Amino acid sequence: xxxxxxxxxxxxxxxxxxxxxxxxxxxxxxxxxxxxxxxxxxxxxxxxxxxxxxxxxxxxxxxxxxxxxxxxxxxxxxxxxxxxxxxxxxxxxxxxxxxxxxxxxxxxxxxxxxxxxxxxxxxxxxxxxxxxxxxxxxxxxxxxxxxxxxxxxxxxxxxxxxxxxxxxxxxxxxxxxxxxxxxxxxxxxxxxxxxxxxxxxxxxxxxxxxxxxxxxxxxxxxxxxxxxxxxxxxxxxxxxxxxxxxxxxxxxxxxxxxxxxxxxxxxxxxxxxxxxxxxxxxxxxxxxxxxxxxx
Amino acid sequence: xxxxxxxxxxxxxxxxxxxxxxxxxxxxxxxxxxxxxxxxxxxxxxxxxxxxxxxxxxxxxxxxxxxxxxxxxxxxxxxxxxxxxxxxxxxxxxxxxxxxxxxxxxxxxxxxxxxxxxxxxxxxxxxxxxxxxxxxxxxxxxxxxxxxxxxxxxxxxxxxxxxxxxxxxxxxxxxxxxxxxxxxxxxxxxxxxxxxxxxxxxxxxxxxxxxxxxxxxxxxxxxxxxxxxxxxxxxxxxxxxxxxxxxxxxxxxxxxxxxxxxxxxxxxxxxxxxxxxxxxxxxxxxxxxxxxxxxxxxxxxxxxxxxxxxxxxxx
Numbered sequence: 001x002x003x004x005x006x007x008x009x010x011x012x013x014x015x016x017x018x019x020x021x022x023x024x025x026x027x028x029x030x031x032x033x034x035x036x037x038x039x040x041x042x043x044x045x046x047x048x049x050x051x052x053x054x055x056x057x058x059x060x061x062x063x064x065x066x067x068x069x070x071x072x073x074x075x076x077x078x079x080x081x082x083x084x085x086x087x088x089x090x091x092x093x094x095x096x097x098x099x100x101x102x103x104x105x106x107x108x109x110x111x112x113x114x115x116x117x118x119x120x121x122x123x124x125x126x127x128x129x130x131x132x133x134x135x136x137x138x139x140x141x142x143x144x145x146x147x148x149x150x151x152x153x154x155x156x157x158x159x160x161x162x163x164x165x166x167x168x169x170x171x172x173x174x175x176x177x178x179x180x181x182x183x184x185x186x187x188x189x190x191x192x193x194x195x196x197x198x199x200x201x202x203x204x205x206x207x208x209x210x211x212x213x214x215x216x217x218x219x220x221x222x223x224x225x226x227x228x229x230x231x232x233x234x235x236x237x238x239x240x241x242x243x244x245x246x247x248x249x250x251x252x253x254x255x256x257x258x259x260x261x262x263x264x265x266x267x268x269x270x271x272x273x274x275x276x277x278x279x280x281x282x283x284x285x286x287x288x289x290x291x292x293x294x295x
Numbered sequence: 296x297x298x299x300x301x302x303x304x305x306x307x308x309x310x311x312x313x314x315x316x317x318x319x320x321x322x323x324x325x326x327x328x329x330x331x332x333x334x335x336x337x338x339x340x341x342x343x344x345x346x347x348x349x350x351x352x353x354x355x356x357x358x359x360x361x362x363x364x365x366x367x368x369x370x371x372x373x374x375x376x377x378x379x380x381x382x383x384x385x386x387x388x389x390x391x392x393x394x395x396x397x398x399x400x401x402x403x404x405x406x407x408x409x410x411x412x413x414x415x416x417x418x419x420x421x422x423x424x425x426x427x428x429x430x431x432x433x434x435x436x437x438x439x440x441x442x443x444x445x446x447x448x449x450x451x452x453x454x455x456x457x458x459x460x461x462x463x464x465x466x467x468x469x470x471x472x473x474x475x476x477x478x479x480x481x482x483x484x485x486x487x488x489x490x491x492x493x494x495x496x497x498x499x500x501x502x503x504x505x506x507x508x509x510x511x512x513x514x515x516x517x518x519x520x521x522x523x524x525x526x527x528x529x530x531x532x533x534x535x536x537x538x539x540x541x542x543x544x545x546x547x548x549x550x551x552x553x554x555x556x557x558x559x560x561x562x563x564x565x566x567x568x569x570x571x572x573x574x575x576x577x578x579x580x581x582x583x584x585x586x587x588x589x590x591x592x593x594x595x596x597x598x599x600x601x602x603x604x605x606x607x608x609x610x
Contacts, residue, residue: 042401094587099400103347104543105587107536111580118573227532231412234405242401271416275409279394282406286397 012142014261020149022256023156024218027211028229029236030163030248031204037180037243039197041091042099045106046208047226047233048113052079053209054221055117058126068131072213076206083205087198095197110226117223125220148217155214159207160249167245176200180243235278241288251289299550303468306554310457314450321449323565327558328456329517332463334542334553336510341539342548343471344503345483347400349535350407351511353391353414356530358384358512360418363431363519371437373455377516384512385505387414392504396497408532415530431525445521452521459517463510470506471550479503483548540579543586546593555594 032046056075060066066074094102134148167173178186179193187193212221219229236255240247258277263270282288313324333355340346361383362376370376387410395406418425425431438444443451470476481489482496490496519525528534537560545556563582568575590597 101587104583108580108583111576115577231408238402238405268420272413275413283394
């Protein structure tokens with residue numbers, strides 16, 4: 001972001017960086033939105049799966065010699081499968097539990113994951129070596145931007161399209177929508193809600209892992225990751241309205257752009273102003289902008 | 296009711312007896328008393344109102360900074376500082392409560408985390424007054440009530456912290472036993488029904504929120520005065536989590552949860568962190584998972600279950 005650029009260029013640049021950041025936030029939070037809408041589970045540990053995705057990506061690249069994209073895909077598959085396993089083994093037992101126990105369980109999971117990450121990889125942030133084609137700067141007509149951010153925006157667009165198509169156009173998505181709207185009714189018309197839970201939980205974890213791996217150049221992977229970005233993930237989900245999957249995209253992009261812009265103009269007070277802005281939005285709309293459930 | 300009275304007396308007697316029982320660990324005792332007070336203030340929200348928040352470090356920190364700044368810039372009198380710390384946190388509770396209490400569940404948690412981050416960032420950026428990342432230094436308290444100077448053995452500090460805790464507990468006790476406290480429990484159990492019964496739910500919750508914030512602020516002020524220092528991590532998300540864990544470990548909404556949970560937590564932290572500082576988070580995480588799956592309700596629920604069994608056998 002060069003200082004002397006004309007105002008229009010500056011705004012385009014800020015919007016661009018904001019959208020790239022928002023795309024990563026979207027990947028990190030869409031799964032949580034589904035978990036909340038569908039299972040009514042307050043899973044503060046959702047960032048753990050993003051961190052796991054980041055670590056698997058880094059390890060696959062540095063220890064097994066995978067290229068960047070296959071490493072990220074492998075991370076998404078692995079972490080998704082791991083998420084399904086955890087859902088079957090632990091999460092499932094707490095669906096009917098009071099929210100306090102869900103919160104405690106997720107805090108416990110965060111702490112355990114932080115300890116494991118520190119044990120396996122040390123306390124420092126993991127550097128990620130982007131391939132040459134992502135380290136370049138590319139002219140896309142409206143300005144010259146880092147290829148990595150363009151790539152993030154592209155992936156975000158593809159994934160959000162895929163999620164939209166999956167939710168709106170497939171039988172699986174129709175079952176999810178039915179269960180979000182009325183779980184009992186969905187069960188009584190013969191939808192296997194239990195299996196639906198496992199699969200959608202796993203998919204949410206895989207998307208988080210994708211975000212953690214792809215976004216590792218933006219949000220560095222370190223043991224404090226699940227805590228550090230927790231509040232941003234929660235902001236996206238809460239502003240969108242719990243369970244609103246499409247809203248999560250808009251909320252993530254809006255937050256990314258607002259955060260980037262405000263911090264640019266107010267480097268000292270930016271964080272406080274952004275958080276106050278979020279509070280103001282939720283003061284006006286306590287259930288988010290378009291809630292799908294009352295979870 | 297009689298058992299409750301007796302146990303209340305036992306708690307107070309324990310506070311009074313601690314200096315005789317452990318004269319060498321008065322520093323530790325003061326630290327425990329402060330954390331008990333903080334966890335107890337959170338209990339009002341988590342245990343009695345059923346509001347899960349991760350924002351209590353904001354109030355603790357606001358109280359600590361207010362009392363610390365007051366001591367550095369205005370007056371070094373401890374009791375005045377305590378009032379200032381409590382008032383500052385109450386004000387923050389009033390302002391944030393108006394916003395936070397419109398939401399529940401996940402949104403409430405998010406907003407409470409945001410409150411902590413706002414206070415933390417303010418303390419960090421306003422370095423000229425708060426000392427920023429180095430922490431607030433230069434606090435030198437004058438003698439308590441103009442008579443008792445804070446000494447190295449920690450005796451005055453302990454008596455000061457324990458007396459404050461005792462008063463706070465008496466207040467907390469009459470609060471939760473009052474009709475006001477009962478209405479909070481009613482809101483926790485069924486908010487819509489309390490609404491329908493004509494209870495001013497919003498006003499009750501906001502009042503409880505302010506009281507809870509003020510008590511946490513008093514705890515923060517005590518900490519600032521006793522240690523004569525305020526570290527920036529007094530306002531952190533991690534500390535918020537720790538307060539909640541202390542409370543849960545003891546048992547939320549169970550009157551004595553904080554009195555059991557905070558000391559046990561401090562002991563564990565001292566012991567485990569000394570043996571194995573790197574894996575402290577692993578142990579605390581595993582402990583949380585164990586509480587959730589094996590002992591929901593915390594230690595007091597376990598003790599109560601044992602007491603019931605003994606009583607059952609006797610009759």
